[in-house]
Structures are given as C-alpha cells and as structure tokens.
Amino acid sequence: MVKTTVTAAVASALLAATAQAAVPQQNDVWYQDAQAALAAAKANPPITGKAKNVILFVGDGMSVGTITAARIYQGQQQGQTGEENRLGMESLPHVALAKTYNTDMQTPDSAGTATAMVTGVKTKAGVISVDDNVQRGFCSTAKGNEAKTLFEMAGEKGKALGLISTARLTHATPATTYAHSADRNWENDSKLPNIAKNQGCTDIASQFVDFDAGEGFQVAFGGGRREFIPADSVDPEGKKGKRKDGRNLIEAWQNRYPDGQYIFDKSGFDAIDPATTSRVFGLFESSHMKYEADRRESQDEPSLADMTSKAIDMLSRNKDGYVMMVEAGRIDHAHHAGNAARALEDTLAYDDAIKVALAKTNPEDTLIIVTADHAHTMVMNGYAERGNPILGLSRQKGRLNQDDFGKTYTTITYGNGPGAVKGERENLQEGQVRELDYKQQSLIKLGSETHSGEDVAIMARGPMAWLFQGAVEQNYIFHVINEATDLAD
Known part of the structure; x- marks a missing residue:
C-alpha cells in the first residue's frame, strides 16, 4: 500500500480552493479590507492596568x-x-x-x-x-x-x-x-x-x-x-x-x-x-x-x-x-x-x-x-450619489435631486434653526450653498437651532x-x- 503525503503547499491550495468555492467574493477589495480590520481588532487586546493620565x-x-x-x-x-x-x-x-x-x-x-x-x-x-x-x-x-x-x-x-x-x-x-x-x-x-x-x-x-x-x-x-x-x-x-x-x-x-x-x-x-x-x-x-x-x-x-x-x-x-x-x-x-x-x-x-x-x-x-x-x-438626507460634495446640492447620476415641488436641496439640513423661511422654499444654487457663511435650510424657523436628544x-x-x-x-x-x-x- 502506497502512503500519500500531502505537502503544506498542497494543503494550502486545497483550503484556498474550498474557500473560493464557499466564499466566491473573497478576492473583493471590501471583503479583504474587512478581513484586515478583523485581524487588527484581534491583535488589539483590552488594556487592564491602571491609568496614570486621563484626557x-x-x-x-x-x-x-x-x-x-x-x-x-x-x-x-x-x-x-x-x-x-x-x-x-x-x-x-x-x-x-x-x-x-x-x-x-x-x-x-x-x-x-x-x-x-x-x-x-x-x-x-x-x-x-x-x-x-x-x-x-x-x-x-x-x-x-x-x-x-x-x-x-x-x-x-x-x-x-x-x-x-x-x-x-x-x-x-x-x-x-x-x-x-x-x-x-x-x-x-x-x-x-x-x-x-x-x-x-x-x-x-x-x-x-x-x-x-x-x-x-x-x-x-x-x-x-x-x-x-x-x-x-x-x-x-x-x-x-x-x-x-x-x-x-x-x-x-x-x-x-x-x-x-x-x-x-x-x-x-x-x-x-x-x-x-x-x-x-x-x-x-x-x-x-x-x-x-x-x-x-x-x-x-x-x-x-x-x-x-x-x-x-x-x-x-x-x-x-x-x-x-x-x-x-x-x-x-x-x-x-x-x-x-x-x-x-x-x-x-x-x-x-x-x-x-x-x-x-x-x-x-x-x-x-x-x-x-x-x-x-443636523441630518444627512436625500439619496445623493457617492462622492457628492457633502456641503453641496444633492445629486444622483449627475442630475440634481429635486423635491416634489421641483426645488433643489442640500444633503445636509437641520430640523430647526435660522435657515427656515416663511412661505415657499428657495430654489438653491450650488455656488450659494458652498459658501462658508451659508446657513442650511431647516424645517422649523428658530433664531437659534436647538440641541437634539439623540445618543452620542x-x-x-x-x-x-x-x-x-x-x-x-x-x-x-x-x-x-x-x-x-x-x-x-
């Protein structure tokens, strides 16, 4: 009877083939990034000693x-x-x-x-x-x-x-x-x-x-x-x-x-x-x-x-x-x-x-x-495409998103604050909303926007x-x- 020896290289190849069959997306960059993050987390055990300093x-x-x-x-x-x-x-x-x-x-x-x-x-x-x-x-x-x-x-x-x-x-x-x-x-x-x-x-x-x-x-x-x-x-x-x-x-x-x-x-x-x-x-x-x-x-x-x-x-x-x-x-x-x-x-x-x-x-x-x-x-909303300027107008597939009234809007808005207006909402322009001093539109008009009760x-x-x-x-x-x-x- 002939005894078969499986080398480490062959075993590794077999495991890789099995993994490929079980997880076909393993070569995807997102999959690999997550695996790297997992490895980093496992290599970072909790520190249980006492602290000399606190910031x-x-x-x-x-x-x-x-x-x-x-x-x-x-x-x-x-x-x-x-x-x-x-x-x-x-x-x-x-x-x-x-x-x-x-x-x-x-x-x-x-x-x-x-x-x-x-x-x-x-x-x-x-x-x-x-x-x-x-x-x-x-x-x-x-x-x-x-x-x-x-x-x-x-x-x-x-x-x-x-x-x-x-x-x-x-x-x-x-x-x-x-x-x-x-x-x-x-x-x-x-x-x-x-x-x-x-x-x-x-x-x-x-x-x-x-x-x-x-x-x-x-x-x-x-x-x-x-x-x-x-x-x-x-x-x-x-x-x-x-x-x-x-x-x-x-x-x-x-x-x-x-x-x-x-x-x-x-x-x-x-x-x-x-x-x-x-x-x-x-x-x-x-x-x-x-x-x-x-x-x-x-x-x-x-x-x-x-x-x-x-x-x-x-x-x-x-x-x-x-x-x-x-x-x-x-x-x-x-x-x-x-x-x-x-x-x-x-x-x-x-x-x-x-x-x-x-x-x-x-x-x-x-x-x-x-x-x-x-x-x-402050909230982020409106189905903007990936990479859309975070302070800019909301876009998808190169076109400006619009509300049901045909008005443009920004990705960032506020629930309340000075950016609200009485009456019809303004149709916004890109140059306008990208200014440092621009106040984002809000739903409820208040002189000063309020805190929210969300967890931090x-x-x-x-x-x-x-x-x-x-x-x-x-x-x-x-x-x-x-x-x-x-x-x-």
Whole structure:
C-alpha cells in the first residue's frame, strides 16, 4: 500500500480552493479590507492596568451625524469620494453610546451633560457640578448639594490638571471641572442676582481663580477674558470687561501664582516653553475663541491641536500624572447658527487635537476618551450619489435631486434653526450653498437651532477603555475613569 503525503503547499491550495468555492467574493477589495480590520481588532487586546493620565475630549454638540459628515468632508478635501475616509478619532478601539438626557429634560443642555461626565451623577439642565436636589437659579439649594468633580479628586491625589476650550473657560462644559453653581449663566458677578450674592454664592470666574484642589490648574487655555476683568477696564484687544465688583481676576491669578505666566495672544503662546514653564493661563478672546475657519485665516490664535500639544508637554512633567479636559466648544455654536461648514471645520480641528494626543501618549498608561455632551438636529438626507460634495446640492447620476415641488436641496439640513423661511422654499444654487457663511435650510424657523436628544458616541483607548460597551448613561464615563485611576478612593 502506497502512503500519500500531502505537502503544506498542497494543503494550502486545497483550503484556498474550498474557500473560493464557499466564499466566491473573497478576492473583493471590501471583503479583504474587512478581513484586515478583523485581524487588527484581534491583535488589539483590552488594556487592564491602571491609568496614570486621563484626557477627556468633549466635542460640544458633535452628533454621530456630525462625525459622519466631517469624515466625508475631510476625505473630499483630500481628493477622495469621502465616504471611505477615516478620522483620527475613529481609530480608537472601544466604542459605546451615551444617553444624554438630563434629569428634567429629554433634550439636554451642556451644563447638565458635562456635569454627568465629570461627577458621575446626572442632574438638571443649566446647573454646574451640583446634584439633582438643586433648583436652577436658586443659590440656597446648591449649598450641601455640590458634586465633587474628577478634577478636584485628581488634584487632591497630586495629579496635574489641564483645561482647554475654544469657548469661554467659564462656559458650561469647562466650568463643570472646577465650579459648583446653581446656574450656568453666573459666569461673572454681574450675572448673579443680589439674593444669590447675599446667600454666599460666587460667580464661575471667581471660582476658577479660587480653585484650590491640589495645585490647581497647571494649564488653562481658552476664551472669556471679559468674565475676569472689570466693566470699566479694557483688555489688550480693546474689549471691555463684564465684572461689576471692580475685581481684576487675571491680576488675582497672577498674585496667587507668581511663578505662572498669563498670555492673551498667539505670540505669547508661542513663547511658552513647556520644559521650563510651571503654569500658564491663556485667555485668547474676550468671549469665545474664533471658529477654526476664521482662526486659520487670521492666524492670531493657537489651534486646538497647538494647545493640546503644549498642554501635554507641560502636564507630562508631573510624576503623578495628569487629568485634562479638551473641549471643541464651537462645533455647538456653528450648529446653533445653522452653519454646517463651520461646524465641520471645527470638528476636523478637534480631530487634529485628538491625533496629537494619540501620538504623544502611551496607551498603556493614558486613558483617552472622545465623546460629545449632546447632539444637534443636523441630518444627512436625500439619496445623493457617492462622492457628492457633502456641503453641496444633492445629486444622483449627475442630475440634481429635486423635491416634489421641483426645488433643489442640500444633503445636509437641520430640523430647526435660522435657515427656515416663511412661505415657499428657495430654489438653491450650488455656488450659494458652498459658501462658508451659508446657513442650511431647516424645517422649523428658530433664531437659534436647538440641541437634539439623540445618543452620542464614546470612543476610547487605554487602560479600562474596554469597559465602554453598549449604550450607557452619560454619567458612566466618570465611573470608567475612576475605575482606571481610583480617584474616588
């Protein structure tokens, strides 16, 4: 009897032939791309150790639809059809959905949602790092109902603290890191009612300067100079302050931290040496910082990526690690204006900052979380063909799509906002809708477009990032951070 030996090459050929018969599409590029993605995922096991550092990225108003549109927008800027593009944030391996409602609102606001992320409890809309027992606008209800933030906990554990926002540093999301307030609008003393002052409540800007957890914030970059200076004074750019108490809180910060550097423009930012500067406070605008499209044109402010890079370099010097929030605050503002072009530009600037953080940190010791506080009513619709300009008119097979009235329309629209009109809808032209200032058409006329109540994405990398699974309550984010750091112990 003759014994037959099957060589490895023959066996491989037989297996390939069998696979070809069972899966005839195996040579298709999409099939092969998916197989490669599967192999990469299998080679990326969860990281179960503890995190020395935490960076919480918050894209204010960055809905899942905003991510999709930004992905296509960036790809088309690079000469692709766009849909196949991948943003930096989309490389993070662990993904979940966050339910964003406030305890009293189906459609949430930034104060309540950001509070959930940094304190671990859900609360009402419009309040800053206080629990659900507080009534908005009533100072007396805040006393004893403050919710301790992960930044306070981190400071007490000796970690360095960082805060970056393209909005005012006293605005809702960044304010939750250091302030406790019954009303998000109490950004300076002139906004507090007399009864709140008499009951001992202080404004948010004052709370920033007085923040005393650990060593306070080693890095703080953003807008909002007007909240820190008196109404009868003028900042270096000729803008008046808002304070009525006569206090100059920038000077108060400088007196408290004589080793720190205060800066207000890009030249001052560029002069900061991360290797030697122990503390920096940057306020680059009277109110919010510029939209990315306008900042890029003027070149008079640092980008979100620039600020993130410098902050990481400074904070990394702390042997005990750091905790930082990075907020792209103006995605939200562009959506409120019904201006998708600027919202997408700011989303890409946010993604650039995320890519900097991914490149500068070690996934073994740094937990990076990318999320949003809430969504917006922007939608993509209308059966546009692949590669159709995401900000352009909807087309299919080279022809403009039309509604039942024979009118053209864009792929991106809003459920409500300033783009709605009374009466007949305008027939749109391509040049018109591709302008940076164009406000997309909307269904319901409102002076400012609203948030939506949709879930938002959570994407994460690093220690305990694998705990982001399924659809979770937004306050769960805090608990994953604590699991990775033991800050609350």
